[in-house]
Amino acid sequence: MKAFTVSKAVTALLVVGLVLLPLYSQASGNIFILTLFTRIIILALAAASLNLIMGFGGMMSFGHAAYLGIGGYAVGMLAQEGIGSGFIQFPVALAASATYALVIGALSLRTRGVYFIMITLAFAQMAYYVASGLARYGGDDGLTVYKRSDFSGLVNLSNRTQFYYLCLACLFAMIFLIWRVVNSRFGLVLQGLRSNEQRMQAIGFPSKRYQLVCFVISGTMCGLAGALLANNTDFVSPAMMYWTRSGDLMVMVILGGMGTLFGPVIGAVVYLLLEEFLSQLTEYWALIMGPLLLLIVLFGRGGIMGLLGRLNRG
């Protein structure tokens, strides 16, 4: 294994850049870049959680945005009911996403391949419709979160810089966790299942149980991203769970490089910056973005990480 590779250098650059960003924002007085990157980091966290099941577990979930919504709604609904403490809101958000992932996973994992893609998609749409039907919590129009989660003195979410670092800390902590999971015995079994499920079953591994645990871990992580996202936008709405959002997350993972540790982060940064850039260029940015995705799928195998790896080999 080489000590220096292009992809490692890019990853290191990205990490340093993300850590130092608030300093740049303060020095240049550019507040917008800080809010933009807070959103990017939160969605990168969601993409990283999707990558855990997609890249390492081989489970193509097309309904990952549901957890964003569930985590977000947990914060929004508790805030609406007057429970503002983050020590209650965040655990509830995580528990709710984990429970949802457990139920959906247990049902969806009975299927495989393209059935799995469609099932997860359909369940996420169900969550979307349920949220649209919550008349008490704004229904279709969504719910404004008037007060951000209160972590009584520990960290102030209304302070832009503190919130940014909280999100970044969550992202790095979760990537560390994914790294530990992937390289544990559990993670190796999971990757074995991705390569050849039948053979793993023949050796005697209860394949569904391993996959379900991974599915729940991933859903819980994404629920955390949802709780952060609700605090970031001060607003939750069913649109958080709409299936195009699940598609966005998938695109970030593929774009960055599926099955790599930092690929989803790079994918999220590139995708959201591209979206921002194109939407400043023209109102009809999706007209360029759509065909671009098609080209990435057709010609860019392995995403950006794959590209960097090829650069290295020369």
Add this chain to the structure above:
Amino acid sequence: MLLVVEQFLNGLQFGLLLFLLAAGLTLVFGIMDLVNLAHGSLYMMGAYFAATFAAWTGSFLLGALLALGATLVLGIVLEMSALRHLYGRDHLDHVLATFGLILFFNEAVRLVWGPAGLALQLPNWLTVPVPILPGIHYPAYRLAIIAVALLVALLLYLGVMRTRIGMLIRAGASNREMIGALGINIKLLYTLVFGLGAALAGLAGLMQAPILTVQIGMGENILILAFVIIVIGGIGSIRGAFLAAIFVGMIDTLGRAFLPNLLRQVLSGAAASTAAPALSSMLIYLLMAIVLVVRPEGLFPANRR
């Protein structure tokens, strides 16, 4: 009684419309092994084409025929330019590439037709209520949808089961290399099947257009329903898609119509009125969950035909 018959027919009509959409989806999946999320975009394009052509020609029927042709051509162009290169690739690649196509189509429609929706006016002879039972009237247009969709379903069945092309399509579904080796132009066959699927989606879109507004994103919600249908029916099976479509159409329509009243008898008024909309939109997903628990491969798995 009046309401029951009416809702029953509404459910049948909706189910048949869903069948047109699901049939194209399941054909394309069964034969080319392609997951096409952009199928809903073709449905939307059918509706937009119909609204535009009907306004140009001043005739609903002429506009509908032109729109049908236009979606067929659009499907063929789409297959030849982009989707052809996706055959044999991973399903995930299909999902992403066709997701990109959805973004493209939605934005292209916004550019060409503007963000506001269009309306498609029906000719007078289609708006009259028709007496179907003594004392019960039903809109002629909805009856026409039922008739057209049933006819198309019959033609599709005969076409796939009784003609030479249909035989090739079925052969292609079970072993594509073999029928290529036997000298069949498999590329052309695939293009035709995709065009047929596109035309079916366009037909569904243009028939739905006068009932709902023609708007951006109209294909997306109904696409999810079509997915639910082919999952319930068994991917690749047209017969499964037909039965599941009618089943889903019925459950969705009847659930929305009668569930609120049913709940009101069990729960208190306020609780019922909050639970009913959520529950009735969940019904078909619950149905799908139940089917999957009992038969993970759907009710009529295609490979066991």
